[in-house]
Amino acid sequence: MLKNMTDTIRGMLRELTGRDDFSGGAFNVRANGESSGRLSTDGIRIEPKPDGSGLDIHIAPGVKRDKVHIPVVITKSGIRETVYNDFHIGEGADVEIVAGCGIHNHGPQDSEHDGVHRFWLARGARVRYVEKHFGSGDGSGRRILNPGTEVYMDEGSVMEMEMVQIRGVDDTERTTTAELAANARLVVRERLMTHGRQRAISYYVVKMNGAGASADVVSRGVARDDSYQKFDAKLVGNAPCTGHTECDSIIMDNGKILAVPGLEANNVDAALVHEAAIGKIAGDQLVKLMTLGLTEQEAEEQIINGFLN
Amino acid sequence: MSILEMEHVGFKVPSEQGEREIIRDVNLALEPGRLVVVTGPNGGGKSTLARLIAGIAIPTAGRILLDGEDITGKSVTERARAGIGFAFQQPVRFKGIRVLDLLRLAAGKELSVSDACEYLSAVGLCARDYIHREVNASLSGGELKRIEIATVFARGVRLSIFDEPEAGIDLWSFQNLIRLFKEMRGNIPGGTIMIISHQERLMDIADEIVVMKDGGVDRHGPKDDILPGLAGSPLAIGGCCKNGQGRLTKC
Numbered sequence: 212m213l214k215n216m217t218d219t220i221r222g223m224l225r226e227l228t229g230r231d232d233f234s235g236g237a238f239n240v241r242a243n244g245e246s247s248g249r250l251s252t253d254g255i256r257i258e259p260k261p262d263g264s265g266l267d268i269h270i271a272p273g274v275k276r277d278k279v280h281i282p283v284v285i286t287k288s289g290i291r292e293t294v295y296n297d298f299h300i301g302e303g304a305d306v307e308i309v310a311g312c313g314i315h316n317h318g319p320q321d322s323e324h325d326g327v328h329r330f331w332l333a334r335g336a337r338v339r340y341v342e343k344h345f346g347s348g349d350g351s352g353r354r355i356l357n358p359g360t361e362v363y364m365d366e367g368s369v370m371e372m373e374m375v376q377i378r379g380v381d382d383t384e385r386t387t388t389a390e391l392a393a394n395a396r397l398v399v400r401e402r403l404m405t406h407g408r409q410r411a412i413s414y415y416v417v418k419m420n421g422a423g424a425s426a427d428v429v430s431r432g433v434a435r436d437d438s439y440q441k442f443d444a445k446l447v448g449n450a451p452c453t454g455h456t457e458c459d460s461i462i463m464d465n466g467k468i469l470a471v472p473g474l475e476a477n478n479v480d481a482a483l484v485h486e487a488a489i490g491k492i493a494g495d496q497l498v499k500l501m502t503l504g505l506t507e508q509e510a511e512e513q514i515i516n517g518f519l520n
Numbered sequence: 521m522s523i524l525e526m527e528h529v530g531f532k533v534p535s536e537q538g539e540r541e542i543i544r545d546v547n548l549a550l551e552p553g554r555l556v557v558v559t560g561p562n563g564g565g566k567s568t569l570a571r572l573i574a575g576i577a578i579p580t581a582g583r584i585l586l587d588g589e590d591i592t593g594k595s596v597t598e599r600a601r602a603g604i605g606f607a608f609q610q611p612v613r614f615k616g617i618r619v620l621d622l623l624r625l626a627a628g629k630e631l632s633v634s635d636a637c638e639y640l641s642a643v644g645l646c647a648r649d650y651i652h653r654e655v656n657a658s659l660s661g662g663e664l665k666r667i668e669i670a671t672v673f674a675r676g677v678r679l680s681i682f683d684e685p686e687a688g689i690d691l692w693s694f695q696n697l698i699r700l701f702k703e704m705r706g707n708i709p710g711g712t713i714m715i716i717s718h719q720e721r722l723m724d725i726a727d728e729i730v731v732m733k734d735g736g737v738d739r740h741g742p743k744d745d746i747l748p749g750l751a752g753s754p755l756a757i758g759g760c761c762k763n764g765q766g767r768l769t770k771c
């Protein structure tokens with residue numbers, strides 16, 4: 212049973228994770244600055260850090276297809292917190308980690324959650340990491356999220372990260388760094404929509420230090436109204452490796468997007484590619500959907516939903 | 521009453537010399553329940569004519585009537601809802617929109633997966649393999665073209681326009697396509713199909729043939745009157761084409 216639940220919190224948990232009951236698996240639910248409930252399992256041990264700054268999450272070697280939920284919800288105006296969660300993923304473990312943060316701010320003060328997640332993947336470990344961010348509430352206080360993610364990948368480990376921010380977050384600065392040993396593989400899929408006067412900045416630095424390492428970092432963004440996005444991804448090849456980054460964006464209204472490619476090859480066998488495309492919705496896409504009977508606004512919505520799908 | 525009437529329709533675009541007339545004084549009436557093939561040389565104005573009917577381009581002269589109602593000032597959306605379907609010569613790709621999504625938008629309702637599959641099978645695509653694929657750059661030209669045809673088929677409207685449906689489609693599927701057009705005509709009572717094509721075998725199933733040339737209607741009449749004069753002539757395949765050595769020849 213979760214403590215201090217309200218309908219708003221339950222709704223936000225469902226939006227973040229698709230559920231509001233986590234029994235049956237490992238989880239920690241954090242609401243308004245404190246833990247509402249926590250459960251460890253045989254394979255996944257969740258422990259609060261002694262200084263109260265966050266959690267240590269230990270995933271046992273060899274765990275197969277397990278899942279852990281660690282959603283964060285804020286519904287009080289004026290909360291500002293920084294939380295450190297460290298994930299230790301054992302050799303050969305295979306786990307899905309569902310994180311994410313929702314801020315409902317109906318008051319005048321800013322609410323802010325800065326989550327620092329650090330991952331240590333042992334040899335051959337596989338992680339699928341899913342992180343959703345959104346904001347709601349009609350208060351004048353801003354909803355601010357500044358996630359920091361550090362990933363340390365041992366030989367042959369695989370990390371897939373899916374990061375989504377669709378609406379309601381006024382200001383976000385995301386920093387993701389990764390270091391890859393031999394044959395490690397990192398896949399990042401970021402989807403971002405900003406509107407109003409929102410600002411979203413994403414920095415990546417991915418260092419491929421071992422032979423056969425590979426990274427694929429892809430961001431899809433839509434900037435509407437007066438919003439601003441910056442995608443700054445740097446790949447560093449220090450060994451024979453392959454790296455690809457892509458920023459694919461749609462701008463609307465007075466939206467602004469800055470894509471900063473960064474490739475650094477320090478080894479003759481490092482193959483690095485960067486792609487970026489920014490533009491408005493193609494006119495022929497709108498026209499095609501209109502010939503199916505959609506209005507221009509409906510067509511726009513379908514194209515954007517598909518793009519961010 | 522005609523399904524579609526074009527009265528003195530003209531279309532001019534600005535050019536370096538001032539203006540260029542792409543469609544000139546077109547008068548054309550399409551009757552219910554007919555299959556009409558529009559043919560003619562490349563650049564003759566066939567696609568532009570279709571775009572004018574669909575509302576993608578607006579005539580600079582004349583009127584267009586659908587079921588007797590003037591639609592010249594109506595938008596693409598309004599015309600689509602009034603019963604005009606249009607398969608593009610060059611279909612559009614969408615990142616993230618799946619074939620199933622597109623078919624649902626075309627049908628205008630929550631199409632079941634098995635209904636959607638039927639439309640794909642009708643254009644010769646193994647439905648299971650395609651239904652969840654994105655309509656993006658990963659589809660081949662021929663696959664995309666067939667999906668485009670399936671969306672218009674799924675709309676089931678009274679006036680369906682296909683711009684060169686045979687382009688990029690292999691021979692085996694082509695037989696299928698002919699069967700599909702015949703079937704479509706039978707399925708929608710009073711429905712009219714307009715196919716822009718250079719293919720004699722498509723002209724062969726037509727009730728009427730329209731020949732467009734230099735932006736105007738050159739000839740229009742029953743197939744049996746028009747086709748004999750076209751067969752084997754350069755018009756039937758359109759101007760000239762490349763021979764094996766890459767030289768331009770009449771063919």
Ligand SMILES: Nc1ncnc2c1ncn2[C@@H]1O[C@H](COP(=O)(O)OP(=O)(O)OP(=O)(O)O)[C@@H](O)[C@H]1O
Binds near residue numbers: 533562565567569
């Ligand atoms: N918006 C435009 N601006 C300038 N020229 C145009 C425009 N639209 C069409 N044209 C020109 O008008 C002519 C007719 O084009 P259209 O695409 O209608 O020909 P078509 O008969 O469909 O040819 P094809 O058999 O090659 O498909 C062409 O010369 C084309 O370049």
Ligand SMILES: [Mg+2]
Binds near residue numbers: 566567568609683
């Ligand atoms: Mg054409």
